[in-house]
Amino acid sequence: MLWILLAAASLLIVGLAVWEPRFRKLAEPVLSVLVAVGLISAFVVWWTDDNAKTREPLSPVTADRPVATIGENQIRLENLQFEKSTPASSYVVTGTVHNDSTAFLDYFTLDVTLDDCPAGTCRTIGRDDALIIARIPPGQSAALRTSLVFPAPRAGPPEAPRWTTAIVKIQSSPAGP
Known part of the structure; x- marks a missing residue:
């Protein structure tokens, strides 16, 4: 006024x-x-x-509910496939995510390393990570699709790519009402 x-x-x-x-x-x-x-x-x-303003928590977990944590061994990735995309140094990753825990899986970070291993000798091409928004209830599965970008190798595209994946930074919330 x-x-x-x-x-x-x-x-x-x-x-x-x-x-x-x-x-x-x-x-x-x-x-x-x-x-x-x-x-x-x-x-x-x-x-x-x-x-x-009252600050609302970023997570659906409240003070009167216990915090549910999911271990890296409680999330399984199956049938991961890496397909070349455009530009040449990017890949589309597809597969299935299984939540074997008793909590809701909200999201996690998929960390991927690409190595080129022709004739048994490996050289690392690069590493990328992707935030996967999952929202998977306990004991259920969901499809996974994300994109990764690696540095363009000077020696050309990888002849024998080897993929190493890890699940890091898991966010979960308690199951139930």
Whole structure:
């Protein structure tokens, strides 16, 4: 409400300064003070409003419910297939995710390393990770599809690619009501 009054007063002062030559000398300092008051009041409103908000937790876990954790060994990845995509150094990963825990799987990070292993000697081409939003209930499965991008190897595309996967940063929530 205060800002409406300040805006109306500013318009009145500008109008008087345009029509009344004697008022122009007074209009500039008055407008400067009004703008300063407006900025200060806007800052105070912003500051108090931001601090007045109650922060909601990022996770659905509340204080009265136990935190459910899922171990890396309770998530299984099956039938992972890596297909070349565009550009040449990117791949599409498909497969199945199984949640063998007693908690809801919300999301996890899939960490993948690509090695080129022709004739038994391996050289690492690169590593990438992908955030997988899963939302899988306990004991159930879901399809997995994500994209990974690796650095373009100087020696050309991998002749004998070897994929190493790991599940890290698991987020879960308790099962039940």
